[in-house]
Amino acid sequence: MLAYLLEKFSIWFEAAERRRREEYLAQSSDIVQLEQRIRSLETNGYTL
Numbered sequence: 001m002l003a004y005l006l007e008k009f010s011i012w013f014e015a016a017e018r019r020r021r022e023e024y025l026a027q028s029s030d031i032v033q034l035e036q037r038i039r040s041l042e043t044n045g046y047t048l
Contacts, residue, residue: 021046
């Protein structure tokens with residue numbers, strides 16, 4: 001039961017983090033800024 005709950009929390013946190021990154025990228029004003037933000041995320045170890 002504990003493993004099931006941990007798995008569900010993990011999925012929920014991953015989805016929340018993915019939404020946060022997508023919102024951050026969506027706020028880009030142009031393609032140059034979008035590419036800079038993508039590079040910044042990749043540099044810091046995030047996958048898109």
